[in-house]
Amino acid sequence: MTTQIPLxxxxxxxxxxxxxVVAMDYPVSRHEIQILDDSTDETRLIVDAVVTSxxxxxxxxxxxxxxxxxxxxxxxxxxxxxICKGELIAIxxxxxxxxxxxxxxxxxxxxxxxxxxxxxxxxxHLNAGHSVLTQAxxxxxxGHFMIEQSxxxxxGFFMNFxxxxxxxxxxxxxxxxxxxxxxxxxDMDLSYRCQLTGWRAGFLADVVVPAELPQSYTAFKSQxxxxxKGSIQTAIKLYxxxxxxxxxxxxxxxxxxxxxxxxxxxxxxxxxMLTLPVLLTLDxxxxxxxxxxxxxxxxxxxxxxxxxxxTSQVATRAGLKKxxxxxxxxxxxxxxxxxxxxxxxxxxxxxxxxFVRTPKSGNSDLGKSDRRxxxxxxxxxxxxxxxxxxxxxxxxxxxxxxxxxHYMVGPFLLIYACGFLWVGxxxxxxxxxxxx
Numbered sequence: 536m537t538t539q540i541p542l543x544x545x546x547x548x549x550x551x552x553x554x555x556v557v558a559m560d561y562p563v564s565r566h567e568i569q570i571l572d573d574s575t576d577e578t579r580l581i582v583d584a585v586v587t588s589x590x591x592x593x594x595x596x597x598x599x600x601x602x603x604x605x606x607x608x609x610x611x612x613x614x615x616x617x618i619c620k621g622e623l624i625a626i627x628x629x630x631x632x633x634x635x636x637x638x639x640x641x642x643x644x645x646x647x648x649x650x651x652x653x654x655x656x657x658x659x660h661l662n663a664g665h666s667v668l669t670q671a672x673x674x675x676x677x678g679h680f681m682i683e684q685s686x687x688x689x690x691g692f693f694m695n696f697x698x699x700x701x702x703x704x705x706x707x708x709x710x711x712x713x714x715x716x717x718x719x720x721x722d723m724d725l726s727y728r729c730q731l732t733g734w735r736a737g738f739l740a741d742v743v744v745p746a747e748l749p750q751s752y753t754a755f756k757s758q759x760x761x762x763x764k765g766s767i768q769t770a771i772k773l774y775x776x777x778x779x780x781x782x783x784x785x786x787x788x789x790x791x792x793x794x795x796x797x798x799x800x801x802x803x804x805x806x807x808m809l810t811l812p813v814l815l816t817l818d819x820x821x822x823x824x825x826x827x828x829x830x831x832x833x834x835x836x837x838x839x840x841x842x843x844x845x846t847s848q849v850a851t852r853a854g855l856k857k858x859x860x861x862x863x864x865x866x867x868x869x870x871x872x873x874x875x876x877x878x879x880x881x882x883x884x885x886x887x888x889x890f891v892r893t894p895k896s897g898n899s900d901l902g903k904s905d906r907r908x909x910x911x912x913x914x915x916x917x918x919x920x921x922x923x924x925x926x927x928x929x930x931x932x933x934x935x936x937x938x939x940x941h942y943m944v945g946p947f948l949l950i951y952a953c954g955f956l957w958v959g960x961x962x963x964x965x966x967x968x969x970x971x
Contacts, residue, residue, distance in 0.1 A: 536561060536638065537621030537705075541571040541611045543604070545629040546578045547897035548747070550585050552629050557594055561638045567620045568596040571611040573604045606716035607890035608698075613714040616705065624708070628699035630747035630895040632661065640742045641702040652707035652734035653726070655684065656700045659745035664900040668755065668961075669748040671864040674844055674857050676748075681740060681847040688738035693730050693777065693790040698722035700744035707734045718772060719890060720765025727773045727790075731780055740850075747895050752961040753969075755867075756874045758893045763797035763875040767882035770794035800875035807872075807925060807951045811932040814939060830943065840865075862950075869951050870958025873922050919966060922959030926952050 538556050542549055556568055572582050582598055589596050599615055606613065612626070623645060627633055637656070644654050657680045663673035687694040696703070698720075708714070711728040718724045730736060749755040770791075777790045821829070841861065848857055881888060929952035936944050 536565055536623050536625070536642070537567045537569060537615075537619040538625040538627065539569045539571055539612060539615050539619070540627050540629065541573075541608050542578060542582065542629050543573045543608075543892055544576045544578050545574065545895060546576060546581055548629045548895045549574075549578050549581050551897065552627055552631060553582070553585050553589070553596075555632045556625075556627060557589055557596070558635050559633060559638050560635045563593060563595065566595060566638075568594065569615045569619060570596065570598045571615050572598055572600050573607075573611055606714075609714040609716040609721035612721070616708060616713065619705070622705050624703045624705055626699055626701060626703065627744075628746070630661075630893075631658075631699055631744050632746070633700070633744050634742075637742065637744065638702075640739065644737055644739070645702060645704055648735075648737070650733075650735050651704065651737050652711075652729040653696050653701050653703045654737040654739060655688075655694070655696055656702075656742040656744050657681070657684075657738075657740050658697065658700060659743040660900075661745045661747045662750065662896075662898050662900055663748060665748070665750055665898065667860065667863050668752065668867065669750060670857065670860040671867050672748045672755065674848075674860055674864050675868075677851055677853070677857075678840075678844045678847040680738075681850045682843050684738045685740055687789070687793075688736060690786075690789075691735070692786050693727055693782070693793065694736040694738065695720075695723040695726040695793070696736070700746070704734075710734070718765045718768035719761045719888070720769055723766060723794075724769045724772065727769065727777070727794075731773070731776050747898065749893050750896055750898070751894075751965055752958055753965050754894050756871050756958070756962065757891050759871050760874055760878045761891060763800065763878035764882045764888070766794055766797055767879050771882065797875055798879055800872040801879050803869060803872040803951075804876045804925075807929050807955075810944060810948060811928070811935060814932075814936060814941065826943075833943070865950055866954035866957055869954030870922065873925060873955070874918055877918070919959045919962035922955045923963065926955030926957075926959055929955060 538559075540552055540556060553568075553570065559566070570582055570586060572579060574582070579600075586596050586598050599611075599618075601611065601614060604610065616624070623642060625633075625638065625641070641654050641656065645651050658676055660669070660673040660676070663669050684694060684697075686692070699722075707729050708725065711725060711732050711734070713725075714721055715724060726736060749758055774791060774794055777787055780787070782790070844861055844864070845855070845858060848855055880886075929948050933945060933948035933952055936942075936948060
């Protein structure tokens with residue numbers, strides 16, 4: 536058994552994840568731990584001190600450092616793969632804190648089914664109560680895992696490894712060609728390649744690994760940008776293979792929706808800009824029969840996501856109080872549309888960009904560490920200004936629509952205006968604070 540912890544400048548959380556991995560209930564003599572440390576700051580000193588102490592107590596733990604960050608996380612994982620001892624490999628990002636029974640819960644499914652390439656655990660939340668932003672993120676992540684991932688695993692559809700909190704079979708990784716760095720979502724890329732070669736994926740919803748949610752808007756947008764660009768890159772790279780595979784037609788359709796779902800953001804951005812010209816240039820007298828049809832379509836569009844999130848909260852037994860943050864989730868989802876539109880077009884036009892990691896603070900709902908935290912920041916470019924302008928444009932469109940007594944579009948324009956203005960102003964404020 537090998538556990539890999541990829542790190543890059545994670546002074547706030549490196550020690551926490553290392554000690555949590557060491558504390559997992561598994562025979563020490565059969566558990567190798569690899570710290571794949573590409574750090575260039577004081578994280579190196581923290582890692583060395585912790586590892587030295589743990590090795591003195593008999594833990595099989597090693598630090599692997601490369602001369603450069605070629606391939607970023609994928610490159611680090613691939614290098615560790617070449618020399619790891621275990622046939623099963625657990626992977627944890629630096630902001631995750633695995634429970635002590637993680638391996639004892641995750642290993643049996645892989646041992647019982649030789650066709651499984653990996654088993655994914657569900658993400659929990661260390662700091663969901665930090666702000667409205669983290670509450671909204673937690674709600675969205677619960678929906679993704681409890682509904683989307685559960686449905687994919689149950690139905691035998693193409694399913695992605697979420698990059699962390701999972702257990703892989705080394706033979707499956709090698710069979711699929713190993714970790715590759717030609718997309719920003721190396722986890723989704725490898726997952727699909729494994730399943731295209733005949734392996735299957737599993738998901739255990741009752742194994743929960745708490746993690747830290749991005750606490751700043753710039754960090755959250757950076758994370759979503761990477762996921763959006765990487766998923767479209769993976770779609771361009773692998774969907775032709777999916778189409779020519781022996782997978783059922785319904786699985787191919789689901790894979791297309793899965794790989795390209797971030798393309799909704801360019802559509803949302805375009806709609807926000809076209810709504811006002813449509814009102815000003817076209818005759819808006821719509822027959823009542825067609826109006827009823829449109830209302831039914833809107834009802835389905837509204838009820839679908841809401842049903843997903845309500846069901847996920849019931850399934851996690853978290854209580855329905857989190858649903859009060861559903862409007863915030865809707866606004867944040869709209870507010871990042873401009874940033875993700877850029878990500879989608881960069882992927883389509885093959886524009887290269889580096890792997891920007893999401894900064895972590897080491898905070899949780901149980902309290903903050905007394906140790907002084909290193910301030911890791913993501914630069915906020917001119918995009919927040921454009922988001923604010925688009926938000927004001929949507930607000931103006933809303934006023935004009937209401938004055939024209941076209942109320943059906945009103946709720947959507949309200950969400951668009953609130954989303955762009957909220958995310959734009961918060962990102963702009965963080966950018967100003969970072970520069971001061």
